[in-house]
Amino acid sequence: MLYPVPAVMISCADEEGRSNIMTAAWAGTICSDPVMVSVSIRPERYSHDVIARTGEFVINLTTEDLTYAADFCGVRSGRDVDKFEYLQLTKLPSAKVKAPSIGESPVCLECLVTGIEHLGTHDLFLARVVQVSVDEKYLDEKGRFVLEDAGLVAYVHGSYLSLGEKLGTFGFSVRKKDGGNRRRAAVRSAESAAGRKKPSSGRAADRKDTRRKKNSK
């Protein structure tokens, strides 16, 4: 229920150099210094044991062009198919880990596992990012990284969605230039939403019913 999330492709390689790609929606940054990420993986997945044994993986961001590949890598197992070959993806050697990177991905994060938490259906892998590789076509003429133009894909409740228009940049609400007008619009919107709803408690189902009655009055 926590959305949107990224749908990243996780690449790994076993001790004999056999590589695989799995897609994970439950991945995110967890610390900025040291730079750390986490990825939740079910123990049944083929990549789980490879990553647990080797302690290495690469997170490859997914673009619209890679949506088919990302979906395929999320539903098919590396036990049955060589995904790099089937999907004709470019297997790039990584700089700091033996797991390969995906050449078509705009950003590849090379990771070393620092710990695994056994939570239940999923194991949470905590990892340090030891290398970040960025495709230069996402750097502007001043060398700034323009990732919002990369066509990244978001995953929401079973659907892959493109990203749309820019709504603002971090800190816009307190910048003198446009903060004031936008606050008035936001407050009007909040007031209007509040008028349609009432506080309620109880189970989600109860609450849902309460709101439905409110709305159908």
Add this chain to the structure above:
Amino acid sequence: MLYPVPAVMISCADEEGRSNIMTAAWAGTICSDPVMVSVSIRPERYSHDVIARTGEFVINLTTEDLTYAADFCGVRSGRDVDKFEYLQLTKLPSAKVKAPSIGESPVCLECLVTGIEHLGTHDLFLARVVQVSVDEKYLDEKGRFVLEDAGLVAYVHGSYLSLGEKLGTFGFSVRKKDGGNRRRAAVRSAESAAGRKKPSSGRAADRKDTRRKKNSK
């Protein structure tokens, strides 16, 4: 560098019932049974100690209408301003925790902290979701949840972005109906991308240069 991420509003309340909202981009699902989430929070943030002491918080999803509020809650401290009041957001009592929910949010996840990992600049809060409340306007006539129409907001490298068109649904790549044609398109796209790039290794800067030379040939 791991994007897109959600920009969720985390609400909490201290022992005297004083509530606050902070925005976090580093939050995600980590387990499906038990349902668990994680949120990374800097120890300096006002909400950090409140959540660490009370062991409770609510994750409120952010829509386009809530972008201003989400940004404001990410840059201003609860030490200085009552954010519910300033932003005129509806403070709903939650069902299972003392932390309030935000009435304008389409989905509110009530959470109980199960552990805190001290990573460096950030502490990783692991938590169980004990209640999910969904605004009924995101349920279709069959009671199915249609969250991709809620106008959720993604955060990418400093920018808030709306979500765009649907590119596919989970499993589309292996469904007989459209998998084949889409694979051909995806493979053509991969081949075309591979032709523009060469495997390389070394630091990100080196690799960037390599690619730039390739592209400028």
